[in-house]
Amino acid sequence: MNIELVLFGAFALLTLLSAGTVIFARSPINSAMALVSTFFFLAGIYVLLWAHTIAVMQVLVYAGAIMVLFLFVIMLLNLGESPTRGKPTLARIAGGAATVGLFAVLAIILLKIPAEPATLSLEAQASFGTIATMGEVIFTRWLLPFEAVSLLLLVAMVGAVVVAKSRI
């Protein structure tokens, strides 16, 4: 039995279970905690794909920064549980049908894509997905988008303060 396949199966199952909890949990706090565990299991899957830098950023930025922001807002607004649950209204049935249809179409397309991961030389394996390689690519070929993203974050920060402030 292939250990990589076992790890992938465990992480994939736990990711989908956590994602299901995000959708179906009654209180937003439970959704947020399930989302944190989803991000951790996804980080494990990124490690299996040799994307170590992305895995670290997933834990630091997503599970750390963004989810703290979510939890902070949920606790600030002091929300209770959702008032109704489980009633299969027309909107819910239509949403479920659309979801199943989209997944079927995506699966048909994805099963036609060749499945083999690239075979890399030993040197390429050692540098693939490391922060040194990613930094080199970002700061040479993608410098302008990188600076644009830093500007975007600045604008978002100022905008969040302006929008959430009670009186300007």
Next chain:
Amino acid sequence: MVPITYYLLLAAALFCMGMFGVLVRRNALVIFMCVELMLNAANLTFVAFARMRGDDLGHVSAFFVIAVAAAEAAIGLAIVIAVFRSRGSVLVEDIRTMKH
């Protein structure tokens, strides 16, 4: 070796679950969390294709998606706070001034 198709199917399932949550849930905060799920599915697709091609560009794309998701979360949550302050609710069916 795990075939890349498995990763892509996992990403598709995750994206569909996020879409279901966006369509069905009524709490604006939970809808934002489901949008984060969909962004993560897109990231997983980028990283899986990067592994398939042996190319770092997918990792760079995932990095940019994470940065944009951080900006989106900041702005979205600020809007939710502003709406909660004026309407006293975060349920999306209570916020339909612009519907007509």
